[in-house]
Amino acid sequence: MSLVARTLEAAGLPTVIIGSALDVVKHCGVPRFVFTDFPLGNPCGPPDRRDVQRAVIELALGLLSGAEKPRTTVRAPFDWHDPEWRGRYGRVDPAKRERLRQLGDQRRARVADRKSRYGM
Amino acid sequence: MAAEVAAAMTPSNEPVRYMERTRRYYRALGYEQDYVWAHYADVPFARLAKPLADCRIALVTTASPLTAVRADGSVAKQVWSGSVSPPPESLFTDNVAWDKESTHTRDRESFLPIETAGLLAREGRFAGLAAHFHGVPTEYSQRKTLIDDAPQVLSRLRADGADAAILCPL
Numbered sequence: 001m002s003l004v005a006r007t008l009e010a011a012g013l014p015t016v017i018i019g020s021a022l023d024v025v026k027h028c029g030v031p032r033f034v035f036t037d038f039p040l041g042n043p044c045g046p047p048d049r050r051d052v053q054r055a056v057i058e059l060a061l062g063l064l065s066g067a068e069k070p071r072t073t074v075r076a077p078f079d080w081h082d083p084e085w086r087g088r089y090g091r092v093d094p095a096k097r098e099r100l101r102q103l104g105d106q107r108r109a110r111v112a113d114r115k116s117r118y119g120m
Numbered sequence: 121m122a123a124e125v126a127a128a129m130t131p132s133n134e135p136v137r138y139m140e141r142t143r144r145y146y147r148a149l150g151y152e153q154d155y156v157w158a159h160y161a162d163v164p165f166a167r168l169a170k171p172l173a174d175c176r177i178a179l180v181t182t183a184s185p186l187t188a189v190r191a192d193g194s195v196a197k198q199v200w201s202g203s204v205s206p207p208p209e210s211l212f213t214d215n216v217a218w219d220k221e222s223t224h225t226r227d228r229e230s231f232l233p234i235e236t237a238g239l240l241a242r243e244g245r246f247a248g249l250a251a252h253f254h255g256v257p258t259e260y261s262q263r264k265t266l267i268d269d270a271p272q273v274l275s276r277l278r279a280d281g282a283d284a285a286i287l288c289p290l
Contacts, residue, residue, distance in 0.1 A: 001182060001289035003158055004256055007270035010164040013277060014284040021289075022135040029163040037135060041218030043288050044236075047227035053236045060286050061245055065172040070163035085222040086136050090145040097148060104149030114194055 002028035009070075016060045016067075018043045026073070032063040033073040039085045045078070052078050158262050168284060177241075178250035178282035179204070180273060181232045182258050182289045183211035183225075197257040199272040204249045207234040216258050218290045231290050250280040258289065 002025050005015040009031045016032040019025055020043050025033050036043050036056055045053035056076050063072060092100065143154050168175060185208070188196045195215040202208055211232065213225040229236055232253060241248045254273050259265050277285060 001180070001256065001258070001287050003262060003265045004180065004270045004273055005285075005287055006160070006164055007266065008274055008277065008285055009166050011274050012166045013274065013282070014166045014168050015287055016284075017287045017289065019287075019289050021138045023137055023139050024157060027139065028158045029160045031163055031165050035135070039219035039222035040138075041213070041220070041223045041225055041290055042227075042230035043290065044230055044233045047224060047230045050229070050236060053229055053233050054240070057233055057237050057240060057286070058245070061172060061240065064175075064177075064284050064286075065168060070165040080222075082222065085219065088221045089136065089219040090138075090141040092144050092148045100145075100148040101150050104146075104151065107149065118194070118196075 002030045005030045014064055016063045018056060018060050026071075029071060031070045031072070032060075032067045033071075034059045034063060034076060035073055036076045036078065038078075038080050040089060046081065052076075155260075170283065172246050173244060175246050175283035176248055176250050176281055177237070177246050178277050178280060178285045179232060179234060179237060179253040180285055180287045181211070181253060181255050182216050183213045183232065183255055184215060184257050185255070186210065186212050188212055188215075188257075195257075197259065199269050199276070200255040201252040201276055202255070204234045204238070204251065204253055207232075207253075211255075213290055216290050225290070231288055233288070237286070247283075250277065250282040252276065252280055 001017060005017050008015050016034060017025060017030055018034045018036060020036050020038050020040055022035050034056060044056050059074055059076055063074060139157055184195060185200055189212060190196060210228055225231060238249055254276050256269050256273055
């Protein structure tokens, strides 16, 4: 999505990204970024929390009108309710290495099959 | 091994290092080459051409329509658009990477906030949502995103008269 933001911006259309992968977005370099420190999946706020979602969009609108230069980033002042979430995504459990290797083999076979069927 | 596990953990309150996490995970899956994330020294920047209150704003997501799922369970990845009125009840998100253990995507507003943004527009913060939101499923190929998908999104935004875009990757 960072690449989309850059393309739109280069064509003169202002953008703001609302996202939770701070390192990925900053590494790419985007014009405006609202960083929400939540698990990937709910960049605009926890499910059913309209108050947080509203505040996050307001931050994005503020950046659209107020940012003065590219790479302007603000961190939304909200914490996820479960402090244990940071350790879960993409973790590699040493006891499950063999299982992960099998999953990888299955994934490679699936991708090869799709390529042969759909050319993508 | 314990040191390796400890190194993969992120201290509390520090943003998760997704690039490092993803490299380790894909190595464990047996991939030999690390993914190379896009990186640029220069960043384009455009200012709003008129006050925010007069701007029509479009939303962009990485989710797919429920109809993108093929009979064999695979998913067609392509740029797509949907109406904001009425907004879709739910979208398909299983094919993109997010933390499926820590949360869920059953509340569409948590990743594509059409109703909340619409409310802010009605309160006068901006002129209104563009008639369509747009979907750009995340692609492994940066070349495809740059050559095919991003220009398509631009063209669809222009056709809708959007003055700016809020992009919400899952």
